[in-house]
Amino acid sequence: MTNEKKLFCFGFGYVCDHLEYYLRSASTPYKWDVWGTTSDLEKREIFEQRDISLIIQDQERIMSDVDSVLNGTTHLLISVPPKNLGCPIFRSYVREITSLKTLEWVGYLSTIGIYGDCGGEWVDEESETKPSTIRGSRRAKAEEQWLSLFKRYKAPVHLFRLAGIYGEGRCALDSIRAGIARRIYKENHVFNRIHIEDISQILAASMHHPRAGAIYNMSDDEPAPSHEIISEASKIMGVEEPPLIDIEHANLAPITQSFYSDNKRVGNSLIKNEFGITLKYPTYREGLRQCYAYSHSASRTFLN
Numbered sequence: 001m002t003n004e005k006k007l008f009c010f011g012f013g014y015v016c017d018h019l020e021y022y023l024r025s026a027s028t029p030y031k032w033d034v035w036g037t038t039s040d041l042e043k044r045e046i047f048e049q050r051d052i053s054l055i056i057q058d059q060e061r062i063m064s065d066v067d068s069v070l071n072g073t074t075h076l077l078i079s080v081p082p083k084n085l086g087c088p089i090f091r092s093y094v095r096e097i098t099s100l101k102t103l104e105w106v107g108y109l110s111t112i113g114i115y116g117d118c119g120g121e122w123v124d125e126e127s128e129t130k131p132s133t134i135r136g137s138r139r140a141k142a143e144e145q146w147l148s149l150f151k152r153y154k155a156p157v158h159l160f161r162l163a164g165i166y167g168e169g170r171c172a173l174d175s176i177r178a179g180i181a182r183r184i185y186k187e188n189h190v191f192n193r194i195h196i197e198d199i200s201q202i203l204a205a206s207m208h209h210p211r212a213g214a215i216y217n218m219s220d221d222e223p224a225p226s227h228e229i230i231s232e233a234s235k236i237m238g239v240e241e242p243p244l245i246d247i248e249h250a251n252l253a254p255i256t257q258s259f260y261s262d263n264k265r266v267g268n269s270l271i272k273n274e275f276g277i278t279l280k281y282p283t284y285r286e287g288l289r290q291c292y293a294y295s296h297s298a299s300r301t302f303l304n
Helices: 014-025 041-048 066-070 088-098 134-153 172-178 196-208 226-237 254-259 269-275 284-295
Strands: 004-010 031-038 052-056 075-078 105-111 157-162 164-166 183-185 193-195 215-218 244-246
Touching: 004 014, 014 031, 014 075, 014 196, 041 052, 066 088, 075 088, 088 134, 105 134, 105 196, 134 157, 157 196, 164 196, 164 284, 172 226, 172 284, 183 226, 193 196, 193 284, 196 215, 196 269, 215 269, 226 284
Parallel strands: 004 031, 004 075, 031 052, 075 105, 105 157, 157 215, 164 193, 183 244
Antiparallel strands: none
16 A cells, blocks of 8 residues: 555546545545546646646547556546446456556446336335336446456455436536526426535545445435426526426427436435545535535636
C-alpha cells in the first residue's frame, strides 16, 4: 500500500469528473494521479489543464497499449454503458486488468434498473434481480461478468447500483430553463434519485475501505413521483409549474416510456451502516436547492 494512488476511469464523464474533484479536495491521506478515457478531443484538452490524463479511445477499437496505460493503477472505475454482450471494457481488457499487481479496488457503475418492476415495493441489495428492459438486462450481464473476477480470482470488485443521477447542470432546474420540463403523472409511481456529491462520497468511502465482492445501492431516502420534482424546481425558481399530464396522453419517446415501466422503492441502509455515511442530500428538495445555489455561485465548471 502506498500514499500515491492512481485512479483510472474507463469513460471519463459526469461521475468521474466529480469524483476526481472530491478525492483531491477532501481530507485524504492519498495523493491521486487521475487518468481516464474519452472519445472527445476537446474534453481531453480541457482536462489536461486540471492535471487529468485522458486517453482518446474509440469504443469500437481495442487500445493496443493498454498495459502501459494501466500500469500502476490502484483504483479502476468503469462507467462505460454495456452492450448486447455485456460490458465492452470487460470483454476487451479482462486479461490486462486481472494481471495488474497494484490493483486495490475496482468499481463498476450499474443501475437500480436491474431490479425490474417491483410494483412499488422496497428492494435492497439482497433482492432478486429481474430486469424488465433491454438496458437492465445488459447491466445484469455486465454485473455478472465483473463479479466473476471476484469469484474466480478474488479481484477487488465492487458493484454500485445507481438511482437517477442528478446534480448541477443535470437536474429539473435545467429542464425548466431549457423549456422542456413536463409534469408527467402515473398513479402510485415513484423514482429514487441520487445527488452527484453523494455518489462521490460513497465511492470514496468504498475506495478507502474496500470489501471485495460487495454490492451497494446508491439512492436517496425518499422515492418520489417525477411530477413532484418538477413542481419543487419551479417553486425554487419562482416560475409557474408546467401543467400535469397523464402518462396516457404524454406521447413519450420509447426510452422515456421505459423509465416509467418499473416501479420500486430502493433502500440505502447498507451504505449508511457500512460506511457511516450521512447523505448530504437525502431528498430531492435539498438537492435541488444546492443545484440552484451552485448555479449562482459556481467557481468551477463540471461536465454535463
